[in-house]
Structure formats: C-alpha cells, structure tokens
Amino acid sequence: MLTQQRTNRIYANRYDTIVIGMGAMGSATAYHLAKRGKRVLGLERFDVPHDMGSSHGYTRIIRLAYYEHPSYVMLLKRAYELWRDIEQRANEKLLYITGSIDAGPADSWVFKGALQSAMEHDLAHEVFTGLELTKRFPGYQLPQEIMALYQPEGGFLVPERCIVAHVFEAMKQGAEIHGREGVIGWEPIQGGEGVRVHTERATYEADNLVIKPDRA
Ligand SMILES: Cc1cc2nc3c(=O)[nH]c(=O)nc-3n(C[C@H](O)[C@H](O)[C@H](O)COP(=O)(O)OP(=O)(O)OC[C@H]3O[C@@H](n4cnc5c(N)ncnc54)[C@H](O)[C@@H]3O)c2cc1C
Secondary structure, three states: OOOEEEOOEEEEEEEEEEEEOOOHHHHHHHHHHHHOOOOEEEEOOOOOOOOOOOOOOOOEEEOOOOOOOOOHHHHHHHHHHHHHHHHHHHOOOOEEEOOEEEEEEOOOHHHHHHHHHHHHOOOOOEEEEHHHHHHHOOOOOOOOOEEEEEEOOOEEEOHHHHHHHHHHHHHHOOOEEEOOOOEEEEEEOOOOOOEEEEEOOOEEEEEEEEOOOOOO
8 A cells, every 4th residue: 555655756655674685685585574474575676586696597505514614504404494494385396405515625624614514513424535536426536635525415406496486485475576676775764763765666664674785
C-alpha cells in the first residue's frame, strides 16, 4: 500500500529491513530475515541472477576445514545445515559433495592452515604427497614436494541456483524482491527513525539497511 506521493517519486510502505543486492549474500540475507518474520525489501540493479557480480557461474567450492582459520569451521558446519535446509525447501540440489583438496608446499598457509583446521575440529581428512595424490586422483599432477589435504566433505555449490532458491523462498515468506532497480543513494532519517533508500524508480524507508560496501 502506498502511503505518500511526491512529484514523480513514490514513497512506499516502510520495511523492517532493506537489503541492497541480490547476489549470494543478499539473497540469503533476505531469505533468513523474511523467515524470521521480518518485512523485507530486496533491491537488485540487474536481473536475478545475473552475470555482472561475484556470484555468477557454475560452481563455488565449499569445505569444512578452511585454511584461513580454524574458527571458520563452526560457521561452515552451520552453513552445511542451512544449505541442506534450503535445498529441501526449494526441492533442488544446490550442494554437491565431491571431496576437496587444499594443496601447497609443506610450510604453506594453505596446506598447514587447512590441516590445522581439520585436526582441531576432528574432521575427516587424509594427507597426501604430490605423488600419492596423483595415484589416488590421476587428474592431479602436482610436484612431489607439494602436500595436499583431502577432505571427503568438501564440494561445490551452484551459485546462481542458490540465489534463485533464496529469492523464491524469501518471496514465499513475504519478502518483496525488485530486480532491475538500482539504489542511487540512502540516508538516515532524522531523529533515528531508520533509513531512506532512493532507487532509480522510488524511495523506500526501513528500520534497517543491509549493504555491503564495494572494496576500494
Ligand atoms: C571468479 C570467482 C571465484 C570464486 N570462487 C569461490 C569459491 O570457489 N568458493 C567461495 O566460497 N567463494 C568464491 N568466490 C567468492 C564468492 O563468489 C563471493 O564471495 C560471493 O559470490 C559474493 O557474493 P555477494 O552477494 O557479496 O556479491 P555479488 O554476487 O557481487 O552481489 C552483489 C549484488 O549487489 C548488486 N548491487 C551492487 N550495487 C547495487 C546497487 N547500487 N543497487 C542495487 N544492487 C546493487 C549487484 O548487482 C550484485 O548482484 C569467488 C569469487 C569469484 C569472483
């Protein structure tokens, strides 16, 4: 329901949260907020999905033991649960378990970090030299001095279908998702009343705004 109209700009109802960008992050955010009963507006400047952002293409690797830090593992365990949940709701396979490999010189961050994550969290894994890896997985021809951590629970997601699944499920929970509607600006509403978001087509208000700044 429209509440106000000024010149050619339409002031729509307020939302609990506006999410800018329906890529992998924004679509999941919109879905999870809507599922919690929040009134959500998702704004995407291109189509949903599209090939102009970070989330396009066929696959994105996922695994439990990340080399960056063992603290990621708990997040990843939860992420696996949530991927299974959205798969069920969307009735579509999004997460393929294939096993995954993190490889590098023995003292590299990639190999050592992944091994540390696997060991600290007691995750299933195997360690191979480059030669052993080639014997087990002939597609890999790595130098002998390279060490590889194999984790059977690694796999990949199909990112564009993940976006579609999250957006459809968000809409089923009552979220409004607008494609081809770029955000051109936003500002806090005076008095701490939330935010006002301006797009190419309209102006919206919300208590909260989810926005991911571009890397400079
Ligand atoms: C080639 C490549 C390979 C990768 N491989 C992996 C991998 O194997 N595993 C892994 O975990 N990660 C991987 N990543 C990282 C992962 O893909 C990204 O972290 C993730 O896709 C980021 O999602 P996002 O929603 O933040 O960004 P995006 O998908 O770019 O979404 C941002 C959205 O915001 C929209 N937007 C921006 N400005 C506005 C505006 N003003 N108004 C409205 N909408 C706007 C954009 O159009 C876009 O749709 C890879 C990334 C790349 C590029």
